[in-house]
Amino acid sequence: xxxxxxxxxMDCAEGRAANLPCNHSTISGNEYVYWYRQIHSQGPQYIIxxxxxxxxxxxxxxxxxxxxxxxxxxxxxxTLRDTAVYYCIVRVARxxxxxxxxxxxxxxxTLLTVNP
Amino acid sequence: xxxxTQTPRYLIKTRGQQVTLSCSPISGxxxxxxxxxxxxxxxxxxFEYFSxxxxxxxxxxxxxxxxxxxxxxxxxxxxxxxLGDSALYLCASSSLADNEQFFGPGTRLTVL
Numbered sequence: 617x618x619x620x621x622x623x624x625x626m627d628c629a630e631g632r633a634a635n636l637p638c639n640h641s642t643i644s645g646n647e648y649v650y651w652y653r654q655i656h657s658q659g660p661q662y663i664i665x666x667x668x669x670x671x672x673x674x675x676x677x678x679x680x681x682x683x684x685x686x687x688x689x690x691x692x693x694x695t696l697r698d699t700a701v702y703y704c705i706v707r708v709a710r711x712x713x714x715x716x717x718x719x720x721x722x723x724x725x726t727l728l729t730v731n732p
Numbered sequence: 733x734x735x736x737t738q739t740p741r742y743l744i745k746t747r748g749q750q751v752t753l754s755c756s757p758i759s760g761x762x763x764x765x766x767x768x769x770x771x772x773x774x775x776x777x778x779f780e781y782f783s784x785x786x787x788x789x790x791x792x793x794x795x796x797x798x799x800x801x802x803x804x805x806x807x808x809x810x811x812x813x814x815l816g817d818s819a820l821y822l823c824a825s826s827s828l829a830d831n832e833q834f835f836g837p838g839t840r841l842t843v844l
Contacts, residue, residue, distance in 0.1 A: 650832070657820070657838075657840075658837060658838070659736075659822050659824075659835030659836050659837050659838050660775070660822070660824075660835045661835065662832040662833065662834065662835075665832060703775075719765060719777040719780060719788055719790070720765075720767075720775075720777065720824075720833060721777065722767075722774055722775035722776075723774070724774060
């Protein structure tokens, strides 16, 4: 899996948008960008994933640059409960994995602290 | 539907003992993966099981093993426990159609 680079920490004011960047300059054409988050001492929670188009769901938006070398996760209205470590991961889709390498390789992520 | 469940949630063992952790995936999910999380190494992939077969394995010693049953429930076993095995052990399940993995709450293992 391609490596990703994320800032170690970020702060955000409650109610404001949180924009979390991720660099994945060595991403391959068949690799997706995934975002997970982990609230302290809980299991990671899936947020969103995308290949090359921007994606939006009830939790967040994912903006992927045209060259796919970087992406931004956007939490439109951050709340205190969004304080967590956010992981950006690139990985091939299951159907392209040939049964192998179907795993998530976690980096250190970004600790997002939402302040009141 | 119910999420991934892991038992026990907390466990204390001593060096040299062995331990078995259990994971029940989301109903209908046939893939179960295990991860170890420590402060020093972060989240690391242990292995994945699909239809009772281990398909992928991370870089862990042979003391770490697992299995999957016909109902997709999975167990992992760690033999001859070492202090460094103290960690949060996470299980994740997914279906063939899903590209995302759904994680359980984890089992916190402390080795004294």
